[in-house]
Amino acid sequence: MHPISLYILIFAVLLDLLLGDPRWLPHPVVGIGRLIGALERLLRRAVRNELLGGRLLLVVTVGATCVIAFLLLKGVYALSPFLGCAMAAVLSWTCLAARSLHGESKLVADRLAASDLADAREYLAHIVGRDTEDLTEPEIWRALVETVAENTSDGVIAPLFYLMIGGPVLGLAYKAVNTLDSMVGYKNERYLRFGRASARFDDLANWLPARLTGLLIGVVAPLIGFSGGSSFRIMFRDSGNHSSPNSGIPEAAAAGALGVQLGGTNRYFGKPVAKPTIGDPLSELSLASYRGAIRLMYGSTGLMLAGWGALIVVIHL
DSSP states (O other): OOHHHHHHHHHHHHHHHHHOSOTTSOOHHHHHHHHHHHHHHHHHHHOSOHHHHHHHHHHHHHHHHHHHHHHHHHHHHHHOHHHHHHHHHHHHHTTOOHHHHHHHHHHHHHHHHTTOHHHHHHHHTTTOSSOOTTOOHHHHHHHHHHHHHHHHIIIIIHHHHHHHHHHHHHHHHHHHHHHHHHHHOOOSTTTTTTTHHHHHHHHHHHHHHHHHHHHHHHHHGGGGTSOHHHHHHHHHHHGGGSSSTTTHHHHHHHHHHHTOOEEOOEEETTEEEOOOEESOOSSOOSHHHHHHHHHHHHHHHHHHHHHHHHHHHHHTO
16 A cells, blocks of 8 residues: 555544544445345346346446446546545545444443433344344343444454555445345345345455454453453454354454453344353443443554554555
8 A cells, every 4th residue: 555545544534533424425335225226126027046146236236336436536536636535535434434333332322321221222223133122231231342343343444454455446345245245145035045145255355354353352452451361362262153254253352352241142033043152251241341342443443553554664664
């Protein structure tokens, strides 16, 4: 990465931290979602083989995202290098979700801290896939820590990684893959075959970033008052307890750092699903656990930027 690209990336991170995802800004993910919906309807009518239709959906969605982003950047850079850099920063900003993850999870934490269990459950339903209607207070804190840890990888470190190695075009390609998985990557009757390619490609795209996130959490933990040794120990011991090949890595790293136990039984569409536990219950899940997970997220982000910046300096010496 050229040094100027590092400055663009740092500016994008600052925009995310300051502004999050303002509603007035047209977000590329909204457009990607609409494209996926339109393509799904078209491909289901035109292609009988659901596996083939799902593969075409993946290729066309990611390909169209890359082409549009590339042409937009090329056109704006042709008008003005300054405007091109600004556009690159804005597009990179839209790939990041640290501020929105913090904000949406804080709505739940604030209601729970105020003993408003009903509102906490309602807000939580917007950011997790499990049933929330009957969750107890400890179960809500567990859900918050799990989603912050998982999305530290999916929503922050993974897009940063792809922005670093491929700029806004690759960053948006990753967001397209992520959006595909969230829309069609379900293991139910409707999407088991049609969404298989998207789900598997999302697993592939997140394989390295998830492990990088676990490493970053383990390294940054002792710098911000948590246990780095326990983070690595639990990550190696329990990360395989998660059904996802990737999500267990950051969740286990965070559980070890915070000294809490994650996992266990959740309900999905009214049916209980028992999952192995991750971590040891050395501390109760609480507001402190949630705040710790947020600190790990920001600490990991800062450490990744610092490490990448140092590498760029060394390369250009």
